[in-house]
Amino acid sequence: MNCKFVESRLAAYIDGELDGAEMLRVRSHVSECDSCEREIAELRLVKTMIGSLPNTRPDPEFESRLLTAVHADDTRTVRVNGVFSLRLGWGGLTVAAAASVLAVIVVGINRDRSEQVAGVPLPPISRDGFESDQIYFQSNSPLSSGVTVSYDGAASNR
Amino acid sequence: MIIAGTTTSTGENTKEMFEDLLKRTHQQAFHLALRLTGSRTDAEDLVQEAYLRAFRFFHRYDPSLPFTSWLYRIMTNAHIDDIRRKGKLKTSSLDEPHPETGVTWDLPDDSASPERLVVNSLMEAEIQDGLNRMTPDFRVAVLLADIEGLSYEEVASIMKTSIGTVRSRIHRGRKQLRSFLLKAKPEKYRGMLE
Numbered sequence: 003m004n005c006k007f008v009e010s011r012l013a014a015y016i017d018g019e020l021d022g023a024e025m026l027r028v029r030s031h032v033s034e035c036d037s038c039e040r041e042i043a044e045l046r047l048v049k050t051m052i053g054s055l056p057n058t059r060p061d062p063e064f065e066s067r068l069l070t071a072v073h074a075d076d077t078r079t080v081r082v083n084g085v086f087s088l089r090l091g092w093g094g095l096t097v098a099a100a101a102s103v104l105a106v107i108v109v110g111i112n113r114d115r116s117e118q119v120a121g122v123p124l125p126p127i128s129r130d131g132f133e134s135d136q137i138y139f140q141s142n143s144p145l146s147s148g149v150t151v152s153y154d155g156a157a158s159n160r
Numbered sequence: 161m162i163i164a165g166t167t168t169s170t171g172e173n174t175k176e177m178f179e180d181l182l183k184r185t186h187q188q189a190f191h192l193a194l195r196l197t198g199s200r201t202d203a204e205d206l207v208q209e210a211y212l213r214a215f216r217f218f219h220r221y222d223p224s225l226p227f228t229s230w231l232y233r234i235m236t237n238a239h240i241d242d243i244r245r246k247g248k249l250k251t252s253s254l255d256e257p258h259p260e261t262g263v264t265w266d267l268p269d270d271s272a273s274p275e276r277l278v279v280n281s282l283m284e285a286e287i288q289d290g291l292n293r294m295t296p297d298f299r300v301a302v303l304l305a306d307i308e309g310l311s312y313e314e315v316a317s318i319m320k321t322s323i324g325t326v327r328s329r330i331h332r333g334r335k336q337l338r339s340f341l342l343k344a345k346p347e348k349y350r351g352m353l354e
Binding site for chain 1: 179183191194200204212215302305306311327328352
């Protein structure tokens, strides 16, 4: 046990995040090391300072502004049978509709060709004409702001 | 096909559930955002961005887990994204009043009657300035632990990293803040932090 070992565990020691054995080892060292004891006292004070920052509240109107923003965002979302959602501005709706029609036609043509060539029946196609396990869109994530198309492959009721 | 504004009854329920969660959590989210950004305007923008992203992907939220943990993951990622996009940390000059509180770095007159209140406001401005200058990943870890009181395991889950990394970030973040305060106001903090 030395100061370097304790140094890497100081925050966890202060926050009670060490397991019992490590906690005892650090405590034993600190009881004999003025330098580490002082370091702990200072960093504990820093933690207290941060935790003591006043709990500042937003403006009273902030909640209604947030709700308004969410409502506005919701009206820009297009859903197809609760499964597949596109987030588009109104200008994009026309393009989306055209793309949907084109996709259905292409899938239909390919299906006919496959049946003719292989002579093997294909699995049933969903009502929308999409094979849910074969069509992928660029994945979207709440942790990313860049992409606005999502497809989960499972029913969603949002 | 359901387009723009018309939703199923289940969709309405989901929307109501989200709104209820928003009403119950937005004040605490704002407090965390304010400490992350150091500015009320930036905090409001960050909170709004987080809730909008959360709403868009609410169908992926697991109700068995705390909503705030999911929201904070979105919010802290948005915060880091924003910093990277801007390409620099937001800082303020020690010679200028704090942008939010208007408090300067001068020590208050000891004879002034509201000394305690003024000192508290001043320390808040100084600590916030130190937080603003902290390495972003350290700041997120420190605030989740010290403001939200989350365990290292919860912080690791939100930041998508290991507990060891969280331990290191919190330790280094607190040391950065201590160094900043000692450098900015040595006469005031030397007796406390050194």
